[in-house]
Amino acid sequence: MRLEFTKMHGLGNDFVVIDGTRQAVRLDEATLRHLADRHFGIGCDQILLVEPPGDPAQALFRYRIFNADGSEVEQCGNGARCFARFVREQGLTEAREIPVETLGGRIVLHVEDDERVRVNMGAPVFAPERIPLRAEREAPAYTLEIEGHPITLGAVSMGNPHALILVDDVARAPVTEIGPLIERHESFPRRVNVGFAHVRDRGHIDLRVFERGAGETLACGSGAAAAMAILRHRGLVDADVEVSLPGGALVLSWSGQAEAPVWLTGPATTVFNGWIDL
Template identity: 65%
Template sequence: MTLSFTKMQGLGNDFVVIDGVRQAIELTPERVRFLAHRRLGVGCDQVLLVEPPADPARAAFRYRIFNADGGEVEQCGNGARCFAVFVRDQGLTDQTLIPVETAGGLIRLQVEDNGQVTVNMGRPRFEPAEIPFEAPAVAPSYPLEVGGGSVEIGAVSMGNPHAVVRVEDVLKAPVESLGPIIESHPRFPRRVNAGFMEVLARDHVRLRVFERGAGETQACGTGACAAVVSGRTRGWLDERVAVDLPGGRLVIQWQGCEDAPVFMTGPATSVFTGNIKL
């Protein structure tokens, strides 16, 4: 079969986006790995699939996310912004406020007048069972045993699990060595995204993220949200924070109470469209 796709990127986090509304497509793990392969396929961090919603009264679309290793995951913030631009560019909707179903819950995408997209990412989850994370009770931070030592992490779900480590200098952080160890730590039964955050000021951080199933990426939207939530919970950050990632800047807002949603604002860009044989 021949598949039509659009290559998109949000702060260098790149995606193959597929219209599953107007073309029939079944994404097997093998097909996802082929599409994501940077030598044999299109090349991307994640493959995003647009589908009709399960509940049209509640959402306009269903949003599915597949990592480069073929596994399906619950949420991707940079992908969500690309999703919003894609469905409008493709004429699938003319709305600027777009409710979308994900495996991690309902999210709302707002296309701003300047072309940036604000995503209501929903409320953060701290209960260990909801992350999921093995811990006896909720805490602002937890010691995690790694490589014969211990690091202090904040654990939070933004529809997908995140572990946040504070570092002195994000450029010197052991992302390549420590990231995979945290990602596959046995206390995270579904693996975890590992974030390394340097706090520059109460409204400004730098962040690198080792994403499960993808490795370090240029940007991670849910990782930026989780970093700010964890930093605010631990008393380091204010309500509105600029998050500088290798691919660029996101702005994250969170009021600081458990029931309040997290808002993420940033760019999304179409790179090219094409067709590929599967």
């Protein structure tokens, strides 16, 4: 099978994007892992697949996200921005407001005049059973035992599960040591993305994210939205925040109201187009 693809990134969080509307695509876990392999495949953090929508009255496309380990996930903010640029650049739509179906629910992508993409990430969900998180009741913070040591973290769903740990310095945070242990902790039955955040002031957050099924990435859009939502929910940041990640900065907005969506704005970049024989 010859597969055409586009390599893209959002602040260094990189993707292989595949149009499944104009070519036959068969992606099993082994194929996905091969595509993501940086030595023997193309190399990426995630694979994004464009498909026709299940309900054309509600969405223009179906947007599917696969991690480097072959697992399918619900949400990816950086991927959503790349998705919006891709479908316009490929001539699949001329719309600047693009509703799409995802495994985590319907989201709407807005391509602005400067070609940055603004994403309605949906309302944050703090109820433990909907994250999902095994906990007796909803709380601003939870404590897990990690190798005999208590770790305090916040938790939220942004269409996918996120945990957040506050640190004094993200550069020295134990992301690669603690991230995998929390990702697969029994308290998170569907695993979890793990953020390490430092609040510089009420308008600025420094963040690193260990992504479920991918490891640490240069940027994580849903992780930035989760960090902003958790910290805003605790009253530690304002309604508009710049989140600095290793790959660059994203702008997040959330009123703090229960049903209001978090908005994410940032760039999306096309690197090259190509094909691969599978």
